Amino acid sequence: MGARPVEDLHLVSLTKAFGDMVAVDDLTLTIPAGSFFALLGASGCGKTTTLRMIAGLEDPTSGSIRIGEQDVTGLKAYRRPVNTVFQSYALFPHLDIFENVAFGLRRRRVKNIKPKVNAMLELVQLGPMARRKPSQLSGGQQQRVAVARALINEPDVLLLDEPLGALDLKLRRQMQIELKRIQTEVGTTFVHVTHDQEEAMTMADTVAVMNAGRIEQLGHPAEIYELPRSAFVANFLGQSNLIEGQRQDDGDMVTVVAHGVAFRLLRSRNAAAGGSVIVGVRPEKITVVDAADAARVPDGHNQVAGTVTDVSYSGVSTQYLIRARWGQELIVFEQNVIVGDRCDVGDEVVMHWAPEHSFGLDGSQDVYAGVEPAVLELEAAQ
Amino acid sequence: MAPVLPATASAAPAARRRGRAAYVLLLPxxxxxxxxxxxPFVTLFMTSLQQPVPGKSGKYAFGLEFGNYVTSMTEYWPQFVRSFAYAGIATLLALLIAYPLAYxxxxxxxxxxxxxxxxxxxxSFASFLLRTYAWRTILADDGPITSTLNALHLLPDGRVLNTGIAVVAGLTYNFLPFMILPxxxxxEKIDHRLIEAAGDLYASASTAFRKVTWPLSMPGVVAGTLLTFIPAAGDYINAELLGSTKDRMIGNAIQTNFIEFRDYPTASALSxxxxxxxxxxxxTYIRRAGTEELV
Structure with missing residues (x-):
């Protein structure tokens, strides 16, 4: 497949307002041909609206959409080289699987449809199901029909709107791998909208984190995870410990003092321009030692003393909540590789991590931005 | 319930009680x-086979007079044909009016x-009879509709009232809600995303309608046409009030035989x-429409 060259997708100053509410705010973005691109964000962040504008199901208020050199902004949905895998699939209930998949080809009066549909059904491993009705298929199978129905048209861009949202966890994992395989096989550009950060990270080669109609950060999943540039990204993509402090002095390392404790981080990993800085660290980067062994902490590491308030063992790792002297609870993930005693609730401990693992964020932000509301409520209740 | 008892011991009589309750509820x-x-169905059938009592006009007795059926068909076939034609046209018109409205x-x-x-x-809150009568005013010879149509030379007889057109108009009007609601x-049940999906898959608005909306609305089309056609075919009020004696439907024939001629066997046979x-x-219609596949 893909005999003709696949083209980059360009969004230029794309804006969509519904009355006073700006759903997508001046979005400029290039999605390279053949990439698996994820738009990640909470519900209402504008990701689905962006997708619907690319599909032609929604007209932008301003801005333009180009595929390669072709401006498709004003084109009707049925004239765009774009196909969509809809949330909850939207399979035609009155047509069998074969006819669902053949729908786009028939509309374009393509000749010799049968072998094409059969080959596509093979690709999604549904060959024997051709004459069944959608209602006779399981959720996972329906989802594959939806992918086949869109892909058979060899679109320049395939749009996926929360494609795995209706599946249970196990099936979702399986379909993540399956979708990735299909994408590699056909080489089409996939634009995938999801609110599931794990899904975005495992599948996409580029993730754009969206918040309030704008892109907060864009990059390779590992890059964004390791070096978030805003509190929202730090909290929404995985979890982070964020500590508010003031910048003290700048050498090779930036030193930030918070609650009387000095934290050091690399200048290149500091996104804050001003004096107030949020120091961040991912939970799995922190090592916990007993307070009595504080002397064993390597030189130059950032350290915070605290009391263990909660321990939850989850097989692969153990999650600790440790209250620092100033009252903030930090979260720590520890791989279960240590033989012997683990920390218990009430233990006095020292947390430490390498300065290379710290990141600095602009201090004017809300440290709770991007935290799930349910988590905030829990914390407020404590 | 005593927790020591095995669950089945107490469940069995309970299930039997539930079973009995279902029958009791079905009884009324x-x-x-x-x-x-x-x-009444059996009685009506037996009436349709009755014979006249010799020498006593208007009296009928038990019999196996299948000739009643022969008479009803040979004598009244024009009314049958007219009933189905009028009802058919009215159903079609109702569908054409109702579909865009329901949509x-x-x-x-x-x-x-x-x-x-x-x-x-x-x-429908007003009486069926009154509403049909009102159509006599609407379609009156000196009314605006008739004069307009006459000005355009569209009426062969020069009038609407007391013609088949008036009967069909009345039938269409009276049974329209039965078409619109189904x-x-x-x-209303059609998922709007299916129409979006059709657009996404290169279907123009009209193709999306033909390939998705229309087939998915078939259960409503079948239900609506049946609910309109069946009562319209048996109706006699519209033909009585809006048509002439030349526009009588089978309902009128049954009514006349029953009430005026008191020829119960013929009226029953006609029914x-x-x-x-x-x-x-x-x-045949349901077979052709193939609605069982749509569910």
């Missing part, structure tokens, strides 16, 4: 059907939906022929 309905449907209410009605539906049914119910004809038409 079954009785109703037996008394007011099954027994509009279902897809564009928004928060006005319920109000619009009430407006559809509202005329169509609305079917259209049975009408019933059989409708059943055959309906079954």
């Amino acid at each position: 309905g079954m009785t109703w059907l037996a008394v007011f449907f099954a027994i 509009f209410i279902a897809f564009k009605g928004g928060r006005w939906r319920s109000l619009l539906l009430v407006l559809v049914i509202a005329p 169509l609305y119910a079917a259209l 049975f022929v009408l019933m059989a004809a409708i059943l055959i038409l309906v079954f």
Whole structure:
């Protein structure tokens, strides 16, 4: 497949307002041909609206959409080289699987449809199901029909709107791998909208984190995870410990003092321009030692003393909540590789991590931005 | 319940009680059907085979006079044909009027939906007879509709009232809500994303309608056409009030035989022929429409 060259997708100053509410705010973005691109964000962040504008199901208020050199902004949905895998699939209930998949080809009066549909059904491993009705298929199978129905048209861009949202966890994992395989096989550009950060990270080669109609950060999943540039990204993509402090002095390392404790981080990993800085660290980067062994902490590491308030063992790792002297609870993930005693609730401990693992964020932000509301409520209740 | 007992020991009588309760609840309905449907049905059938008592006009006795059926068909076939033709045309017109209306209410009605539906049914709050009578005024010879049509030279007879056109108009009007409501119910159920999906898959608005909306609304089309056609085919009020003696339908023939001629056997035979004809038409129609696949 893909005999003709696949083209980059360009969004230029794309804006969509519904009355006073700006759903997508001046979005400029290039999605390279053949990439698996994820738009990640909470519900209402504008990701689905962006997708619907690319599909032609929604007209932008301003801005333009180009595929390669072709401006498709004003084109009707049925004239765009774009196909969509809809949330909850939207399979035609009155047509069998074969006819669902053949729908786009028939509309374009393509000749010799049968072998094409059969080959596509093979690709999604549904060959024997051709004459069944959608209602006779399981959720996972329906989802594959939806992918086949869109892909058979060899679109320049395939749009996926929360494609795995209706599946249970196990099936979702399986379909993540399956979708990735299909994408590699056909080489089409996939634009995938999801609110599931794990899904975005495992599948996409580029993730754009969206918040309030704008892109907060864009990059390779590992890059964004390791070096978030805003509190929202730090909290929404995985979890982070964020500590508010003031910048003290700048050498090779930036030193930030918070609650009387000095934290050091690399200048290149500091996104804050001003004096107030949020120091961040991912939970799995922190090592916990007993307070009595504080002397064993390597030189130059950032350290915070605290009391263990909660321990939850989850097989692969153990999650600790440790209250620092100033009252903030930090979260720590520890791989279960240590033989012997683990920390218990009430233990006095020292947390430490390498300065290379710290990141600095602009201090004017809300440290709770991007935290799930349910988590905030829990914390407020404590 | 004593927790030590095995669950089955107490569950079995409970299940039996539940089973009995279901029958008890069915009893009123079954009785109703037996008394007011099954027994009259048999009586009517037996009446249709009765013979006149010799020498006593207007008296009939038990018999196996299948000739009643022969007479009813040979003498009244024009009324049968007219009934099905009028009902058929009225059904088609009702479908053409109702579909866009139901479509509009279902897809564009928004928060006005319920109000619009009430407006559809509202005329039924007035008497059927009165509303049909009102059409005599609407279609009157000196009324605006007739004069306009005459000015355009569209009327062969120069009038609408007391012609077949008036009967069909009355039938269409009277049974329109029975077409709109099932169509609305079917259209309202259609997931709007299916139409979006069709657009995404290169279907223009009209193709999307032909390939997705129309087939998915078929259950409503079938239900609506049946609910319009069946009562329209048996109706006699519209032909009585709006048509001339040349536009009589089978309902009128049954009515006259029953009430004026007191020829109960012929009237019963006509009813049975009408019933059989409708059943055959309906079954062929449902077969052709293939609605069982849509569910």
